[in-house]
Amino acid sequence: MKFCKKYQEYMQTQAQKKLPAVGFKNLKKILKRCRTDTILSQNSHRSQSSSPHSSSDISHDHHCPVCDGTFFPSLLKEMSAVVGCFNDRARKLLDVHLATGFRKYFAWCRDRLQGNHGGLVREGKDLVGYAIFNAIAMRKILKKYDKIHYCKQGQAFRSQVQSMHLEILQSPWLCELIAFHINLRETNVDSRKASELFEGCSLVFNDGKPSLSCELSDTFKLEIDLTCSICLDTVFDSVSLTCGHIFCYMCACKSGSITIVDGLEAADPTSKCPLCREAGVYEGALHLDELNILLKRRCPEYWEERLKNERVERIRQAKEHWESQSRAFLGI
Missing domain, CATH: 1.20.1050 (Glutathione S-transferase Yfyf (Class Pi); Chain A, domain 2)
Structure with a gap:
């Protein structure tokens, strides 16, 4: 046809x-x-x-x-x-x-x-x-x-x-929908029905590198790489910039020269994507919540290790932020 x-x-x-x-x-x-x-x-x-x-x-x-x-x-x-x-x-x-x-x-x-x-x-x-x-x-x-x-x-x-x-x-929403499919399939809620509908979507690992795969026909297969191009590891607390590239949230903050307290929306409009070099891609960034749920479930040991390591850095940045705010308020 x-x-x-x-x-x-x-x-x-x-x-x-x-x-x-x-x-x-x-x-x-x-x-x-x-x-x-x-x-x-x-x-x-x-x-x-x-x-x-x-x-x-x-x-x-x-x-x-x-x-x-x-x-x-x-x-x-x-x-x-x-x-x-x-x-x-x-x-x-x-x-x-x-x-x-x-x-x-x-x-x-x-x-x-x-x-x-x-x-x-x-x-x-x-x-x-x-x-x-x-x-x-x-x-x-x-x-x-x-x-x-x-x-x-x-x-x-x-x-x-x-x-x-x-x-x-x-669109980052496509990535989120594929992760949503897999999350539904792996839960006990309507698992049989979800499995029948979403058998074309999967999370695959090649040499330890994860990617989302979606195949709904014999002629089309979509694969989304889930390796952060900054830290070269599986994306953690993933975020998609408006250009469509996915990074770890903390890595994206570093590339935009901002702290995690300020958030990506505080990035300079001229800041560029580390991958495609397009400017102005930080303000509309989207947190990939479904993808984070999927990776946390599939890679629990890795997730706990990254969470432990990043917690120290997050606390340090938060402390520095509030100290600077206090000094500015007191005029020191």
Whole structure:
């Protein structure tokens, strides 16, 4: 089955949720019209030339007024809507799952009364599928653009989307959802149902290095490295910067030249990610609570050791912070 048809069928199953999607079919129609114009233009060029030209003779800097005026703006608008919807729904879902006390009891009773027990499980599964299907759709339509125009503008557009944080596979909420899946599977609550739905998600260790793996189809597999590129160890108290790179919280604070008392939001706007060197990525950083729960459960000895070592440093920084605050207050 062609991906366009498969994608349409998938989105039809999600129609009741009114989720935004990549207009794959409409974008293909734009490219189809462009392909016809390109072939006519090539034939005209060949008839006026004494020597034959191959497709490789076409400039890689080719600009199509039809496609560039409608194709990229439409795709950018659709991807922005998709990522915004995905992040918002994932945040709400995980807020409910991580709720404590009366709020958690209220959510449990509500689902029971509505006959929707296990709704979080299905919603989480659907959100991961939604992210992956739309990521594949964007990649395929951009690849088709480059093939028709004999250029690399589609690839350049994808890089632009990533720099704007509109690449859905970069979203830290996707990492959190995969960890959420595994956490549900390893608990006693609805374990059978969770196991059936989330068998494509797992935490794997290669040479002692952990990574999250998600495989929902034979053609797509997502892997997220969980090694901090600063301390070169398994991420501890993990946090994702807005560029999508994951670090230990204390390591991220050090790289941003701030203390853990101040928090990442206190980092200078010009501070850059240690990995991709993008500036302004600290203020919107996200604590990966589901991932921390998963790693704490899977690596208890490592977690306890890191916690013990970091507690000393955290106390030292807190003490220095309050001493400096006291001196400033007393005017010393």
